[in-house]
Amino acid sequence: MPATPTRTTTSRRQFLALLGISAAAVSCGTATASGGSGGAQLKKLKYQGAVGAVTLPELAADLGYLGDVTLDWVGNTISGPQDIQSAATGQTHFGGAFNGAVVKLAASKAPIKAVVSYYGSDQYTYGGYYVLEDSPIRSARDLIGKKVGMNTLGAHYQALLDIYLSRNGLSKAEAAKVEPLVIPPVNTEQALRQKQIEVAVLSGVLRDKALATGGIRPLFSDFELLGAFSAGTYVMTQRFIKENPDTVRTFTTGVAKAIEWARATPREEVIARMTAIVKKRGRNEDTSTLQYWHSYGVAEEGGxxxxxxxxxxxxxxxxxxxxxxxxxxAADLYSNEFNGYRKGA
Structure with a gap:
């Protein structure tokens, strides 16, 4: 991830370097993620998880929605771009990221395709842009010359900031004077309260804890700006999809079923199930943050x-x-073919 704001053009080579991979790795690394010989389809999918959290594929597996497809955890991801990098190079069989990162990787000729949405924003789960209670910032124009702290640049939260500024009448020259800064999520609230930044992007448990402490107020949220929307997708390589269509269908539809189960099940029951999953896998993880789970935020039925x-x-x-x-x-970047919840299914 870049450590400083940049608006320069990113070439294919630069973007792959940003992800830590080479063009050769993208083109030939997928061989390690292909199905078996003789037409046998792969049934064991390597993937990366998240500390103290339950991903939708993990939930789907626990609910029995993946049938004969099993998951093989190889470690935890550090970011969406890193996760889809791993899928593109064949280190894993699927990875998830913000759709803008998927677009960037596809633009760099990586042979990937999105198969199902897995996170987004709704009235329960969203990213908010917060200022101190006594801050003079009340509008987009007030942000000129101000610092906005977020988890990474060139991704979801910088995109929403740019859209907010544009929709509120700021010119490109004026918007360029608003300074997005990378700050680790666990330090963002502190940076705001110590006035190292004027705006903090907060979501999930960190947002809820900061609001409980008090002294801050929202400027806007991605949900207020765009309404309910799916923001990230799981991707697989086109080669893997071609060689393992039944496995892809089982995986994608299983994740879709897990989305709908989480949507229809009482929140307390979902949290209890997630807590049991984390404890059962025995990685010595803290489950306390699961209590702040509200939804996966996926907008469309079944992702x-x-x-x-x-x-x-x-x-x-x-x-x-x-x-x-x-x-x-847009239509070339994804496929709903393997999702049992696709239109007309």
């Missing part, structure tokens, strides 16, 4: 993917110069 979920980031990245305008079509 079905829509053009609009990629088009907004295609437009944003094109405006920034990170990709060429018109280089990619």
């Amino acid at each position: 079905r993917i829509e053009d609009k979920e990629f088009q907004i980031w295609l437009d944003w990245l094109g405006e920034r110069g990170d990709i060429k305008k018109g280089q990619l079509k």
Whole structure:
């Protein structure tokens, strides 16, 4: 992840370097993630998890929705771009990231395709942009010359900041004077309270704890800005999908079923199930943050993917110069073919 704000054009080579991979790795590394010889389809999927959290594939497996497909945990991911990098190079069989990161990797000729949404924003789960209670900042124009702390640059929260500024009438020159800064999520609230930054992006348990402490107020949220939307997808390589279509269908539909189970089940029951899963896997993880879970935030039924979920980031990245305008079509970046919740299924 870049440590300082940048609006320069990112070439294919630069972007792959940012992800820590080479073009050769993308083109040939996927062989390690292919199915077995003789047409046998792979049934054991390598993946990365998250400390103290339960991913949708993990929930699907525990609920019995993955059938004869099993998960093979190889470690925990440090970020979305790193997770889809691992999938693109064949270190894992699937990875998840913000859709803008998926667009960037696809623009760099990585042979990947999104198969199901796995996180987003809704009235329960969202990213908020917070200021101190006595802050003079009340509008987008008040942000000129101010610092906004977020977990990474060139991704979800910087995109939403840019969209907020643009929709509220700031020119590109004015928006360029708003300074996004990378701050580790666990330090963001402290940085705001110590006035090292003027705006803090907070979500999940960190947002809830900060609000409980008091002394801060929201400027806007991604949910208020865009409404309910799915923001990230699980991707697989096109080669893996071609060689293992039944496995992909079982995985994708299993994740879709887990999304709907979590949506329809009382929150306390979902949290209890997640807590049991974390304890059962025996990695000495703290389960206290699970109590703050509200939803996965996925907008469409069963994580079905829509053009609009990629088009907004295609437009944003094109405006920034990170990709060429018109280089990619939203419909080419994903497939609902393997999702049992696809339209007409």
